[in-house]
Amino acid sequence: MSQRQFYKPKGALNPACAIAAAAMCFTASLIIGGLIGAADSVGSVKLSIVVAIAVLLAVGAAVAVLTRVARVQYPWFAILLCFPSVGLAAYGYAVIRAAFLTGWDAILWNPLDLILFIIALPENLTTSDQYTDETREMTSGEGWFFVGIRLAFACMGMMINPIVTWAMSRNWPPYCAVCRKWISEPIVTNSYALSADKAELKEVAKQFKNGVFEPTDSLAATDNLQGHHFTFEFRYCEDCCDDIYLDVAQVTVDAKDSSKNAKTPLVRKEIVPIELLNKYAKDGVTESTGGDAGEPEAEDAPASI
Ligand SMILES: [Zn+2]
Numbered sequence: 001m002s003q004r005q006f007y008k009p010k011g012a013l014n015p016a017c018a019i020a021a022a023a024m025c026f027t028a029s030l031i032i033g034g035l036i037g038a039a040d041s042v043g044s045v046k047l048s049i050v051v052a053i054a055v056l057l058a059v060g061a062a063v064a065v066l067t068r069v070a071r072v073q074y075p076w077f078a079i080l081l082c083f084p085s086v087g088l089a090a091y092g093y094a095v096i097r098a099a100f101l102t103g104w105d106a107i108l109w110n111p112l113d114l115i116l117f118i119i120a121l122p123e124n125l126t127t128s129d130q131y132t133d134e135t136r137e138m139t140s141g142e143g144w145f146f147v148g149i150r151l152a153f154a155c156m157g158m159m160i161n162p163i164v165t166w167a168m169s170r171n172w173p174p175y176c177a178v179c180r181k182w183i184s185e186p187i188v189t190n191s192y193a194l195s196a197d198k199a200e201l202k203e204v205a206k207q208f209k210n211g212v213f214e215p216t217d218s219l220a221a222t223d224n225l226q227g228h229h230f231t232f233e234f235r236y237c238e239d240c241c242d243d244i245y246l247d248v249a250q251v252t253v254d255a256k257d258s259s260k261n262a263k264t265p266l267v268r269k270e271i272v273p274i275e276l277l278n279k280y281a282k283d284g285v286t287e288s289t290g291g292d293a294g295e296p297e298a299e300d301a302p303a304s305i
Pocket residue numbers: 176177178179180237238239240241242
């Protein structure tokens with residue numbers, strides 16, 4: 001059996017796209033940081049913990065989305081952008097938080113001023129800054145705990161957000177470097193129902209994962225998407241007809257609420273021969289979600305791989 005091949009981003013990183021991605025990510029991160037600074041200043045302790053966890057994920061998610069919008073096809077670039085973005089979110093947070101603590105007439109923009117302010121902060125905090133009703137000066141230990149817990153969140157954000165970006169960028173569709181566009185919509189989507197027999201389900205899922213797609217020959221294609229089923233999605237660029245990419249996923253639809261379904265990717269963006277696409281395009285239920293593409297005829301489909 002020949003070596004399996006999977007989608008890899010191709011083409012040069014377009015400088016204009018890279019700059020646009022950086023500009024969007026940095027602006028969004030500053031705003032996210034500022035909003036969280038405001039929420040942390042006016043909220044209850046409970047809210048501040050919720051928003052602190054939110055910031056841990058929000059920046060990484062925003063970077064993944066905006067880098068894709070800017071049409072940068074390389075996940076490593078998004079992950080790289082994540083580090084300065086988290087730094088800028090922390091900066092936006094500090095500016096807004098300091099303004100709430102000291103008053104808005106002298107906003108500290110200069111990073112050096114902010115650092116000096118943070119260093120002096122533990123000695124100058126009052127307990128009311130920690131959202132209690134009583135007002136007395138915090139002890140040095142309490143003050144450092146107040147500042148330290150926020151610094152700890154910033155450090156965790158630096159570690160967790162690139163992981164969020166990486167996880168989200170795995171779900172990016174293939175990118176056509178020739179036409180400079182994402183190939184988002186599948187051209188052919190087939191679904192195969194399966195009984196809820198756990199052993200059978202596991203066995204078929206394992207075969208698909210290993211690139212053995214023959215089990216679909218004995219399964220009925222279906223558009224009745226209840227219970228357990230497998231989806232086969234084929235994508236290719238309709239303008240240049242480059243490689244054909246196959247995604248296979250196992251989907252479990254909740255019996256009570258069909259909008260709830262769990263999707264487990266089994267195969268991601270595998271490059272497959274045209275014969276496989278043609279076989280599945282003719283196979284039973286074929287939904288075309290790719291505009292007016294319809295069911296690809298032999299002459300419409302990519303001519304060669
Ligand atoms: Zn193309």
